[in-house]
Amino acid sequence: MTQPILEVSNLRKAYRQGGLFGGSAGPAALADVSLALRPEDGKVLSIVGESGSGKTTLARIVLRLVTADSGTVSVAGQTIVASGARTVDNRTLRHLVQPIFQNPFEAFSLQLPVEEYLFRTAINLGDAAMRSNPKPAVEDALTAVGLGYARIAGKGIRAFSGGELQRISIARALIAKPRLIVADEPVSMVDASLRMTIVNLFKELSEQLGVAFVYITHDLSTAYYLSDVMAIMRQGELVEFGRPETILQSPRNDYTKALLDAIPTLDRRWSIG
Ligand SMILES: Nc1ncnc2c1ncn2[C@@H]1O[C@H](COP(=O)(O)OP(=O)(O)OP(=O)(O)O)[C@@H](O)[C@H]1O
Numbered sequence: 374m375t376q377p378i379l380e381v382s383n384l385r386k387a388y389r390q391g392g393l394f395g396g397s398a399g400p401a402a403l404a405d406v407s408l409a410l411r412p413e414d415g416k417v418l419s420i421v422g423e424s425g426s427g428k429t430t431l432a433r434i435v436l437r438l439v440t441a442d443s444g445t446v447s448v449a450g451q452t453i454v455a456s457g458a459r460t461v462d463n464r465t466l467r468h469l470v471q472p473i474f475q476n477p478f479e480a481f482s483l484q485l486p487v488e489e490y491l492f493r494t495a496i497n498l499g500d501a502a503m504r505s506n507p508k509p510a511v512e513d514a515l516t517a518v519g520l521g522y523a524r525i526a527g528k529g530i531r532a533f534s535g536g537e538l539q540r541i542s543i544a545r546a547l548i549a550k551p552r553l554i555v556a557d558e559p560v561s562m563v564d565a566s567l568r569m570t571i572v573n574l575f576k577e578l579s580e581q582l583g584v585a586f587v588y589i590t591h592d593l594s595t596a597y598y599l600s601d602v603m604a605i606m607r608q609g610e611l612v613e614f615g616r617p618e619t620i621l622q623s624p625r626n627d628y629t630k631a632l633l634d635a636i637p638t639l640d641r642r643w644s645i646g
């Protein structure tokens with residue numbers, strides 16, 4: 374039996390609202406969400422849904438940046454959240470799952486050269502060999518995202534475009550050799566002309582390195598293009614889950630139909646130019 378790359382079971386989250394002393398539970402940001410990405414399904418799970426549907430909440434629970442009220446999360450067979458509580462230590466977690474955020478400029482500080490982050494990641498998360506000589510791991514990760522070390526050496530974030538900086542943050546995520554990368558709207562702040570190069574990079578990395586991705590987006594067309602399995606969320610619930618072509622060819626849900634109708638340019642053959 375194969376272990377799921379990602380398995381989420383009965384996840385619930387309601388943010389607390391109001392009151393200096395904890396307030397009360399607000400509406401459910403996640404209402405009993407269960408899903409799984411299995412090796413036989415492929416490597417990329419997309420999560421699509423309108424604003425406020427719970428995509429980021431789900432991502433942040435998987436990254437353990439937000440605490441769930443209840444439910445279980447496992448990555449590559451290891452339980453990282455059980456009954457809402459953390460299980461494995463943070464170091465183990467970082468080798469299982471790594472984040473890529475929407476705004477790559479926020480992932481790095483203005484002061485430090487970006488290579489410093491890559492070195493620190495290699496030193497913090499590497500084995501003894503990587504700790505004593507982190508440079509090869511940093512170079513490998515940069516090569517994997519199509520950048521040479523010389524391109525970044527000594528430079529701060531201002532020297533890069535959003536697309537380049539997002540590549541560097543992908544390199545940083547790769548250093549720990551995670552099983553899963555969770556990318557929350559990773560191209561929405563990247564120049565439109567460069568978005569497909571980043572989406573293609575995810576595809577390439579999933580095929581060549583075997584790392585799996587959760588790709589969160591508002592954009593059904595890139596989700597369709599990139600993902601092997603698609604989840605559509607609305608108001609904290611999963612309204613569709615399955616192969617993208619099945620969902621888009623015969624949406625079961627009126628909400629999915631509305632999302633499809635809201636795409637002005639893309640025709641139903643789903644060709645991506
Ligand atoms: N830190 C928070 N405190 C209180 N409520 C929150 C918090 N973060 C999210 N929420 C609420 O939880 C719900 C789900 O939000 P979430 O950010 O997960 O949605 P999303 O699908 O990522 O939306 P978007 O597409 O705009 O990024 C929303 O109703 C939101 O207002």
Ligand SMILES: [Mg+2]
Pocket residue numbers: 428429430557
């Ligand atoms: Mg979000």
